[in-house]
Amino acid sequence: MREVLKITNLSKSYGRIKAVRELSLTVFHGQVLGLLGPNGSGKTTTLSMILDVVKADAGQYEWFGGVPVTMARKRIGTLLEKPNFYPYLSAVKNLEITCRIKEKGENRINDVLKQVGLFQRRNSKVKGFSTGMKQRLAIAASLVSDPDVLILDEPTNGLDPNGIADIRSLIRDIATNGKTIILASHLLDEVEKVCTDVAVMKNGKLLELRTLRGSELDRVRVIELSAGSEMDLLKILEDQDGLRIIQSLNSMLVVETKKSPQEINRILAEQGIYLTHLRERRKTLEEQFLELTNQ
Amino acid sequence: MRKLLQIEYLKVSGYAAFKILMLGYFLAATTLFLSLHNFSFGPFQIFGQETLKFPYVWQNVAFIGKFLNLGLGIVMILLIGNEFSFGTAKQNLIDGLSRTQLVISKYLLLIVIALGATVFMFFVGLLMGWANSVTITSALIFKNIGFMLSYFLHAFGLMSMAAFIAYLFRKTAIATMFFLAYAVFMEAILRLSIDADFTRYFPSKTLSNLISTPYADLVSGMDLQLQNEAWNEYMILAVFYALIFFVLSVQVVRKRSL
Ligand SMILES: Nc1ncnc2c1ncn2[C@@H]1O[C@H](COP(=O)(O)OP(=O)(O)OP(=O)(O)O)[C@@H](O)[C@H]1O
Ligand SMILES: [Mg+2]
Numbered sequence: 001m002r003e004v005l006k007i008t009n010l011s012k013s014y015g016r017i018k019a020v021r022e023l024s025l026t027v028f029h030g031q032v033l034g035l036l037g038p039n040g041s042g043k044t045t046t047l048s049m050i051l052d053v054v055k056a057d058a059g060q061y062e063w064f065g066g067v068p069v070t071m072a073r074k075r076i077g078t079l080l081e082k083p084n085f086y087p088y089l090s091a092v093k094n095l096e097i098t099c100r101i102k103e104k105g106e107n108r109i110n111d112v113l114k115q116v117g118l119f120q121r122r123n124s125k126v127k128g129f130s131t132g133m134k135q136r137l138a139i140a141a142s143l144v145s146d147p148d149v150l151i152l153d154e155p156t157n158g159l160d161p162n163g164i165a166d167i168r169s170l171i172r173d174i175a176t177n178g179k180t181i182i183l184a185s186h187l188l189d190e191v192e193k194v195c196t197d198v199a200v201m202k203n204g205k206l207l208e209l210r211t212l213r214g215s216e217l218d219r220v221r222v223i224e225l226s227a228g229s230e231m232d233l234l235k236i237l238e239d240q241d242g243l244r245i246i247q248s249l250n251s252m253l254v255v256e257t258k259k260s261p262q263e264i265n266r267i268l269a270e271q272g273i274y275l276t277h278l279r280e281r282r283k284t285l286e287e288q289f290l291e292l293t294n295q
Numbered sequence: 296m297r298k299l300l301q302i303e304y305l306k307v308s309g310y311a312a313f314k315i316l317m318l319g320y321f322l323a324a325t326t327l328f329l330s331l332h333n334f335s336f337g338p339f340q341i342f343g344q345e346t347l348k349f350p351y352v353w354q355n356v357a358f359i360g361k362f363l364n365l366g367l368g369i370v371m372i373l374l375i376g377n378e379f380s381f382g383t384a385k386q387n388l389i390d391g392l393s394r395t396q397l398v399i400s401k402y403l404l405l406i407v408i409a410l411g412a413t414v415f416m417f418f419v420g421l422l423m424g425w426a427n428s429v430t431i432t433s434a435l436i437f438k439n440i441g442f443m444l445s446y447f448l449h450a451f452g453l454m455s456m457a458a459f460i461a462y463l464f465r466k467t468a469i470a471t472m473f474f475l476a477y478a479v480f481m482e483a484i485l486r487l488s489i490d491a492d493f494t495r496y497f498p499s500k501t502l503s504n505l506i507s508t509p510y511a512d513l514v515s516g517m518d519l520q521l522q523n524e525a526w527n528e529y530m531i532l533a534v535f536y537a538l539i540f541f542v543l544s545v546q547v548v549r550k551r552s553l
Contacts, residue, residue: 051389054552074391084382089309100302101390141390 002242003065004149004180005050010059012045012204021047022059022206027182032175033211034191035184036285037201038293043184044081047153051078074102077147079155081140087127091118091137094126095144102145108286112140115170117163131158139167143174150174153184168194192285202293214287222263222287226252226277227268236271246287252277254287299392299400306374307404311525313370317408320366321415327359328419346509347427349543350438356420357446357506360412364450365478367412368457369471371405375458376467385553394548401458402541409450417443441526445505452502452533453478455540462544504529 005027012020020042027033037041048054050061052069063072085094092109099106113119116136126134135158140149152171156164171194175181185191191198192212200207227233230251237243237255243264247254257264261280268275307313332346346355378384378397390446420443424436457474464470478499486494494500504527 048552053385053388070393071393073389078389080385080389082382084386086306086309086377086381086383088311089306093305093309097302097305097387100298100305101392103298103391228302280553 003027004029004063005032005182006062007046007050008060010046010049010061011057012042012049012054013057018204020049023201023206024059025199025206025250026211029180030175030178030183030196032171032183032194032196034195034198035182035201036186036191036289038186038197041201042204043201044206045279047078047080047151047182047184051076051080051151053080074145074148075147076151077142078151079138079142080151080153083134083141085126085134085137085141088125090123090125090251091129091140092122094137098141098144102147104145108144108146112143115143116140117166132160132163135159136163136167139170148179150179150181152181154186155183156185156187156190164190168280171234188284188286188289198285199291200292205291221280222246222254222256222283223264223277224252224254224277224281227273227275229273230266232271232273233268236268236273240267246291256259256283262289296399296403299396300403303400303404313374316366316370316373320363320412321368323366324360324363324415324419327363328356328423331355331359332425347423348548349424349428349435350440351509352420352424352427353439353442354506354509356416356423357442357449358509360416360446361449361503361506362535364412364453365475367408367450368453368474368478370408371401371454371457372461372470372474374404375401375461375468376465379465380467392551393534395545398458398462398541398544398548402455402544405452405454405458409447409454412450413443413447416446442506445530448530448533448537449502449505452498452505452537455537456498456502459540459544459547461546496532501529501532501536505533 003026005025007025009024010020010024011022023046035046037043043258045054046087049056050063051073056238063069064075067075072098089097091113095109095112096106099109108234110119110122113122116139117161117293118133118136118140123131128138129137135155139152139155142152150171156167159167169181169189171181175194175196178211181194183191183195196213197209197211198208205215230248230253231235233253234245237245237253240257240259243255243259244256245253245255255264264276265278345351378387384397388394392400421436425431428435456478457470460474460477461467461470464473482497482499486497486500495504
């Protein structure tokens with residue numbers, strides 16, 4: 001697969017805070033990479049460095065196999081952290097500026113404004129836009145040049161539920177058109193729904209990089225169970241080999257095990273415990289994420 | 296170059312504050328020039344009939360313009376400060392301009408504004424000269440027209456200084472205060488304790504020396520011996536300083552995160 005971006009040992013400190021530590025990562029053409037991590041884990045800093053907005057202390061990055069970053073930026077649509085616009089200009093005028101900078105025609109302006117639901121307000125000044133409307137415009141700005149690569153840093157920030165759903169399906173549409181997307185977020189179901197791969201960051205370090213494509217994730221399965229007495233249930237399950245309790249919430253236990261649900265049901269029944277709830281499901285990204293970042 | 300100017304044009308053409316400021320500048324200049332003959336210094340009418348005749352009018356217009364240029368400098372600071380407060384400097388960079396291009400586009404805009412102001416001053420001088428001169432020959436009209444170049448270089452130099460200060464401080468309010476303080480008295484205080492042979496080449500003094508005070512000659516000599524020629528070594532120095540400010544601005548923008 002073609003490499004779109006190759007990051008090697010990228011580091012950045014702010015005084016004594018190490019925002020990003022020796023991060024290495026490769027993004028391939030067509031990937032939708034979710035960059036996950038708790039607040040302050042270095043996602044925005046990483047994205048800022050690969051666009052040369054923030055100067056890296058050490059390490060390299062290479063766009064499109066060695067295109068200088070100034071040229072590369074024209075081929076990337078970016079929404080970094082917060083929308084930045086000329087407040088006294090209309091939505092359309094702001095997008096015209098984006099197009100001029102990107103050296104792309106202005107023919108897509110109306111289309112992208114329709115896509116983000118701002119067409120009716122296209123001639124209003126950005127000054128009067130609500131937070132979510134500015135966010136929508138920022139997404140429109142990242143799309144307007146029809147870029148090969150999209151970098152979206154928390155794109156659904158401040159959006160209403162309809163907006164979130166719209167933007168997600170937009171991202172998925174764009175991804176199916178063979179574009180490469182890097183999506184930073186802490187909304188896990190968002191990442192799970194649209195991404196092909198995830199990179200998990202914590203304290204500036206890359207903890208894990210894995211694909212969500214195919215069956216790999218499905219193999220990690222968990223079982224939810226609850227019974228009349230949670231205490232008894234816990235006592236028995238804790239004694240079982242090859243079984244790990246990963247969550248206990250509202251009298252429902254979530255366990256990770258190689259055993260089948262039938263087997264568990266049988267063991268418990270033999271001890272005189274009858275389940276009120278038993279369900280096997282794949283482990284959510286959220287559970288995996290919490291596990292990883294709480295270590 | 297053309298692309299960068301077009302982008303700057305898009306930015307300022309929809310900016311009401313910019314248009315109001317520029318309009319205010321031209322209105323202020325017009326009223327000032329219309330009331331010049333009212334100014335007096337003791338018994339001397341500073342801008343008497345004589346000073347507004349060709350060819351002297353050019354130096355006087357340029358001299359007044361020198362002070363009005365402080366306003367142009369502040370406009371430049373506002374435009375650059377905005378890019379930082381709106382986050383659009385960062386966004387322009389993200390979208391594909393280089394750091395150097397960010398600075399170049401502002402300097403291009405500044406040159407266009409300086410040119411516009413010079414054209415305005417040219418018409419003001421022409422009108423005032425026309426109204427006050429008894430004899431009008433093209434030789435007389437154009438004799439000291441070089442002061443319009445002095446005026447342009449002053450505007451260019453001062454706005455370059457303002458732009459650099461804006462890139463250095465990024466905050467409009469702080470940059471404006473520093474710019475005014477430096478141009479009006481800070482450098483003058485600095486100059487007090489240093490040899491004049493040296494300090495007349497300081498940036499603010501250099502720009503000021505482009506157009507020497509016309510009425511000082513008037514008061515002391517009483518013979519209307521103004522600065523005979525617009526041409527002086529400060530012209531080269533002013534261009535040199537503008538270049539320095541440009542290079543420093545590029546350095547400041549390149550070194551720091553946006
Ligand atoms: N300009 C700055 N000055 C000082 N420290 C900074 C600066 N920018 C980021 N940091 C620090 O770097 C670390 C990483 O911040 P970053 O914004 O990259 O996190 P993030 O993963 O994007 O977080 P969030 O999910 O909240 O957006 C944080 O500890 C933050 O305090
Ligand atoms: Mg962030």
